[in-house]
Amino acid sequence: MAASGNQAYLAMEESVRSRVPPILTDLYQFTMAYAYWRAGRHNEHAVFELFFRDNPFRGGFSLFAGLTDCLLFLRNFRFSEEDIEYLRTVLPPSTDPAFFSFLTSLDCSAVSISSIPEGTTVFARVPLLEVSGPLAVVQLLETSLLCLVNYASLVCSNAARFRLAAGSKLKLMEMGLRRAQGPDGGLSASRYSHIGGFDATSNVMAGLLFGVPVSGTMAHSYVTSFSSLKEVSPQVMVPSGGGESVDFVTLTIGWLRRVCPLLGVESERIHEGELAAFLSFGLAYPLNFLPVIDTYSVKSGLPCFCAVALALCELGYQPVGVRLDSGDLCRLSVEVRSVFLECSKHFRVEEFQSLTIVGSNGVSEQSLGDLKKSEIDVMGVGTHLVTCTHQPSLGCVYKLVEASGHPKMKFTEEPEKTTLPGSKNVYRLLDTEGHPCLDLLCLSEEPPPVVGVSLQCHLLGHGNTPHRVTPTQVVKLRQNVFSKGQLTLPLSSVAESRARAQTSIHSLHPRYKCLQQPDTYIVAMSEELFVLFCDVKAKNTSANNFLL
């Protein structure tokens, strides 16, 4: 995609995505903002982190996505008069009216974001985004940022798993719009599935907005709408090389009379309406002929396809293939392929050797793996991809780690919900072969790890066990992407994020990207962060004398 194309897409996308208004959030953000404002704390410098606690789908990794949406949201963050009027009716009557003037004045001009690039492989407990700025503002951003990252990263990671399950040869097409959580759910699914590794989408608007290749031919309703050959119009076609029009219906019927005996199909099995539908479609799309062949039965659909396709070939056109949408796709695709090869040989049509077989029928990650033995070339995936059946939410959280320079953490009644205090940097250590091997969380004031210099760290989720490592290659994972209300890096287009995702997954060691029982990737705290963590924890559990 050309750079100018990217710009056009991003401009259109912004016009759609900027529709996420700051009022699309939880009420408690405003409740807290008022209490901060009233205590005069609203402009205190605060730092929040956004992360998830477990990789989704019991997997070994995730893909980070949603950053572009977040940045567009931040850039447009302003309350409308209508928003403010509504908030007046929702907050208690005792709320100081000056608070609403304060809200009216808010924007993200004092907010900074440090983020992992969209499309990077990421792991549980690593802060993906760090959001810093005035306490009241960065608190108000919580729900919207979570909403924009959670599903984007989830479906992107799911798509990456489907891609890994399918192998690199099978083309994958996303077609889940009708099963998603409404229009935007569908649009997000199309965008982030493509970043995760899908080749195309059925969703036209995703093509328009994001430049995702779109694809699609016909539904069963198209076939059932035809009853008779009389409905085929026009009935004639000009050959590809030009010349006199040929009666395409008669030509196809001639081919059908030769195909049926070859396939061992009694001509009574053929549906006239199905043949009429295919004829009409072939006439409309002589170079894009790919009908669905199981509306009544493949026993009727397949000979009809072969006849129309052979007639197209005779006129110098190249038919594309067929779609199967029911039954045992593995078995049916093998049968269909063998018929294609039989026809190619028997009628000496080379075009039949390269026909495409498209499949679709409630495919899951598991069943995709089985299709490797099939003759399917392109698989359409809907429900299980977009709804992420195995784990329909990622569970990203947004936690305060610093306020007015003081490190912050929470404990709650569940130890696994304890957070790590302090503003941080995140470094990824690569092994000698360039595979990521450890993500290190350091305090932001610490110097970065040095190649060749051994360091001690503490493994998260392993009782903080001490661990020694000598970095051979160090990558700083996060970049400053937003500062003073402005983007500090160009927005990543869908194509760029997709390329990053594919490179990032490629560089991941197979032991982390295998779909079943992967190894746990190591995420660790630096010694300094560990000391701070212990220190803050101790302060929170030790004697507290203010009451004495």
Added chain:
Amino acid sequence: MAASGNQAYLAMEESVRSRVPPILTDLYQFTMAYAYWRAGRHNEHAVFELFFRDNPFRGGFSLFAGLTDCLLFLRNFRFSEEDIEYLRTVLPPSTDPAFFSFLTSLDCSAVSISSIPEGTTVFARVPLLEVSGPLAVVQLLETSLLCLVNYASLVCSNAARFRLAAGSKLKLMEMGLRRAQGPDGGLSASRYSHIGGFDATSNVMAGLLFGVPVSGTMAHSYVTSFSSLKEVSPQVMVPSGGGESVDFVTLTIGWLRRVCPLLGVESERIHEGELAAFLSFGLAYPLNFLPVIDTYSVKSGLPCFCAVALALCELGYQPVGVRLDSGDLCRLSVEVRSVFLECSKHFRVEEFQSLTIVGSNGVSEQSLGDLKKSEIDVMGVGTHLVTCTHQPSLGCVYKLVEASGHPKMKFTEEPEKTTLPGSKNVYRLLDTEGHPCLDLLCLSEEPPPVVGVSLQCHLLGHGNTPHRVTPTQVVKLRQNVFSKGQLTLPLSSVAESRARAQTSIHSLHPRYKCLQQPDTYIVAMSEELFVLFCDVKAKNTSANNFLL
């Protein structure tokens, strides 16, 4: 809600919902539309039905929702120049340019919709919507209508199950925005959960657009942001009845010194930051004081709450209650309640007898049932509600049943995917107690069933077994809601759909609405429809002589 309020909401809603453009659909709709247009069939009268094949969540019923969104979409259905320009780049270069002029001219002025009212209990295989009009147009509507009905009905049905599991006493609050499929997924979840039986939402925009009551207090980050009592500002408060300002911090510390021994909590366990957070919140919200009390441990949060709340009571204010967000909510709520009653008795404060306990912590339908034994008054539900974990998609389909007056059906390689031909009416038969007992699908030209007159029908999903029934009460389920591009009935507001849903569920016999192993509700074909079904099926499997 006042009628004028409804109008205001609907106007705002329309401005948001009309953003669903007709290009948000699958490409194959255009591919088919072109083939219809080229064959001169685009204006043929066609009838499609929208239905689902199985009740979700292994349940006995579903709620139909999404109709308002569909009607707003239809009313605004027009392609923009930008849409058309994009379609030119996506359809094959051989596409006749006149087709794009045709698309430019399209709207829904020739489309009619017959629909079950939003919020009605519905069952598998019953056509919820019948869409009729020019073949090319009604085909183009498929994906968008499915997208708007599928998730709406699913999450509405899920909410109804949560409501049934919770019993009528527990208040339910939806708080899933951050875990939904992006902004619109979250907004749809809030809207349709309320229709399904939730009392409130955390989603402010859902309050603004749909009039859903909004609710919310504070997150853990609010609590962790405070370190010291010095951060409390102002430190004084005017009593509810007026008069001199009182030092609220000193007053509260006095109460805390009395509360700790009563609760058996050592004063060293108290977090100064937590007390500061609660003090600030109480000062900001003397009549809406409801903090989250488990940021560090309930052992600290509960005495802090009691002290601030007792100070508020002393000044004539009424504290509201507490929120628990981790741990064993059942056990903790019982402990908290007993502390409230103990305080009430010991300090003679009546206000402590009616405090509210709010819970939230990954609650599912199953765990809601267990909370009946708890002391929780209000439960916040997020992830499991909005993602519909147990079945994240409904699987509505949109099938052609008639074209140019001819009944249509499909078979495929899977018998359960066979459709029922012909344009239909749907009647619901009620038993003598007013409970729905059978939904009858009739051909649209048939007279309605008559009370007291026995009729023969055929049960769907039971091998079409013949069945005799004598109606005691008959309701025509569908109404004409859209004709000639216009609404023929007023749009149902969220409040109206919610009232209908609650009435409709109430009238359902317990054997269909129990959450585990419900009875299967009977859906049947009329004798005439059955004859047509057999006739079309036979034609499709009998000898076909057009090739001879």
